[in-house]
Amino acid sequence: MTAFRFDDLRQHSDILRLRTGEPVTVRFIEPGDAEALQAYFRSLSTRSRYNRFLGAISELPATQLDQFIDVGQADRFSVVAVMSIDGADTIVGETRYAFDAETDSFEFGLSIDDRWQGHGIGSALLGNLECRAAAFGAHRLFGDTLRSNDAMIGLARKSGFAFTHSPGDWKLVRFEKHTVGAPQEIPCASWRLAAQQMAMQVSA
Numbered sequence: 001m002t003a004f005r006f007d008d009l010r011q012h013s014d015i016l017r018l019r020t021g022e023p024v025t026v027r028f029i030e031p032g033d034a035e036a037l038q039a040y041f042r043s044l045s046t047r048s049r050y051n052r053f054l055g056a057i058s059e060l061p062a063t064q065l066d067q068f069i070d071v072g073q074a075d076r077f078s079v080v081a082v083m084s085i086d087g088a089d090t091i092v093g094e095t096r097y098a099f100d101a102e103t104d105s106f107e108f109g110l111s112i113d114d115r116w117q118g119h120g121i122g123s124a125l126l127g128n129l130e131c132r133a134a135a136f137g138a139h140r141l142f143g144d145t146l147r148s149n150d151a152m153i154g155l156a157r158k159s160g161f162a163f164t165h166s167p168g169d170w171k172l173v174r175f176e177k178h179t180v181g182a183p184q185e186i187p188c189a190s191w192r193l194a195a196q197q198m199a200m201q202v203s204a
């Protein structure tokens with residue numbers, strides 16, 4: 001695994017583009033985001049929340065919110081997608097991923113604000129996640145979703161993921177992708193930082 005410097009999480013921020021060209025900042029969550037993240041989850045439709053958490057919840061339990069904010073704890077990371085809406089930075093999406101060094105695997109889930117679904121944020125975020133996974137040295141990305149979740153299945157298919165059984169739960173389907181080499185199409189700050197670090201190690 002590539003060693004990360006999490007002392008400056010903002011170094012890992014990226015700017016993605018909607019289909020319209022509007023910018024979306026993708027960055028690690030910060031402690032000051034706790035309230036806004038909770039408000040974001042509360043504002044999701046019941047269906048989106050159900051699909052995201054694979055069950056009925058109205059908001060994140062306090063302990064889970066604390067875990068979401070604690071970037072890097074147990075090799076788990078939360079990232080938010082933020083847009084300027086009416087002059088205010090607003091969370092329009094989030095993703096949470098876990099890196100398993102033993103299997104070089106990168107597991108993730110994500111959600112986009114219902115009002116912003118269908119604008120290409122999900123695809124852009126997924127591309128960014130592939131780049132973040134490469135920065136870890138992960139060779140396999142995967143997630144589980146409900147078999148009824150056409151939007152996630154459509155997004156995963158479009159992004160080149162294959163489908164397989166989800167161990168232990170027939171209601172779920174697993175989408176997964178094996179990656180080789182460096183990300184070409186959608187570079188991200190994490191990848192550039194990891195590449196710099198590798199170059200420094202080689203020349204040392």
Ligand SMILES: CC(C)(COP(=O)(O)OP(=O)(O)OC[C@H]1O[C@@H](n2cnc3c(N)ncnc32)[C@H](O)[C@@H]1OP(=O)(O)O)[C@@H](O)C(=O)NCCC(=O)NCCS
Nearest residue numbers: 048051111112117118119120121122123150151152154155
């Ligand atoms: C799944 C989700 C993340 C997709 O994000 P999004 O920003 O709306 O997706 P995009 O606009 O980038 O769409 C990309 C592609 O996904 C597919 N897609 C998106 N919505 C779809 C839908 N409702 N039905 C079928 N396919 C869909 C399409 O192939 C689409 O490409 P196209 O627009 O060229 O046809 C979003 O619907 C969401 O947050 N759902 C609730 C939470 C959730 O289900 N999370 C998954 C848990 S792992």
